[in-house]
Amino acid sequence: MPYTYLITGATSDVGRALIERLLADAPDATVLAQGCGDLEKLADLCSRFPGQVRPFDVDLSDRAKVDTFVQLLAASAPAPTHFIHLPALPVVNAKFKAFDQTRFDRDLEIQVHSAVRICRAVLPAMAKAKFGRVLFIQTSYTIGCPPKNTAAYVMAKSALGGLVKSLAVEYARFGVTVNCVAPSMMETNFLKDTPDLIVQAAAEENPMGRNATPADVVPAMAFLLSDEARFITGVTLPVTGGSAIV
Amino acid sequence: MTEQEILSAVQDIFRDNFDDDSLEITRSTCADDIEDWDSLEQINLLTAIEKKFNIKFKLADVRGLKDVGDLLDLVARMV
Secondary structure, eight states, rough: OOOHHHHHHHSSHHHHHHHHHHHHTTTTTTEEEESSOOGGGGGGHHHHSTTTTEEEETTTOOHHHHHHHHHHHHHOOOOOOOEOOOOOOOOOOGGEEEEGHHHHHHHIIIIIIHHHHHHHHHHHHHHHTTTEEEEEEOOGGSSSSSTTTTTTHHHHHHHHHHHHHHHHHHHGGGEEEEEEEESSOOSSSGTTTOOHHHHHHHHSSTTTOOOHHHHHHHHHHHHHHHHGTTOOOOOOEETTTSSOOO | HHHHHHHHHHHHHHHHHOOOOOOOOTOOOGGGGGGOOOHHHHHHHHHHHHHTOOOOOOOHTTTTTTSSSHHHHHHHHHH
């Protein structure tokens, strides 16, 4: 069965590295790649894997647009065998007294509500096919004691963690696994709003002496998406260099 | 910029960061004097100072800071 990967947040550094990894040895696979106003970042992958990457420009903070997106997919694309949900607003380091409710609501739409709506659309076909892989990206901040000043980010990611566990149990009998990876601070464009000092301090405090990179995280994602990981579900896999240990 | 002007701006940053409008800092104020002043708060202070003075610290620059006096001297060298 040729695989169809639905990847939201596909234009991110991790998304693009994951697409490259998934398509490297899979000439019959298709990636349905969602981005928001930045599809040009997929141009290189589109030319390297002609016909295999189908970009979609969708604002996941808008529920009506998410619903239109899933209807469009149902009408025009093969049913996804794999769903990988990556989008999030960049983490901001802010004290709770400066909590930005509007931004938090938008982040919940992008990270959580869109995930729920897309899962409701794609899981029935996976269950019917008795095969499916769903994968989220969480954060090591949800393991043990989170750092101060990250309430919005930790809450949104914790909601995803609840979704993962709940779906894992509900869909296990249908051959559908639902997991997440939980990287420590990863040096990507996602950190554009994080002060350099915080990034440098995290690297110094990490037992491996550096922050994570997409090249550290993508292999863990590829494993959880693989056929071989069929008996692993409901898991949060830390990819942290030892900075957060379950 | 005089040391007094730097101190005054840094004091505003401390007051905002620690949510205490009556906080008075001096050259000898250190982490032991302010209950919430831990390593993360120190980074928050430093990033706020970077923004205020339009300067950029390196981790090596700020690792040895013992008190506000060291911090003021560092800022004075960079502005």
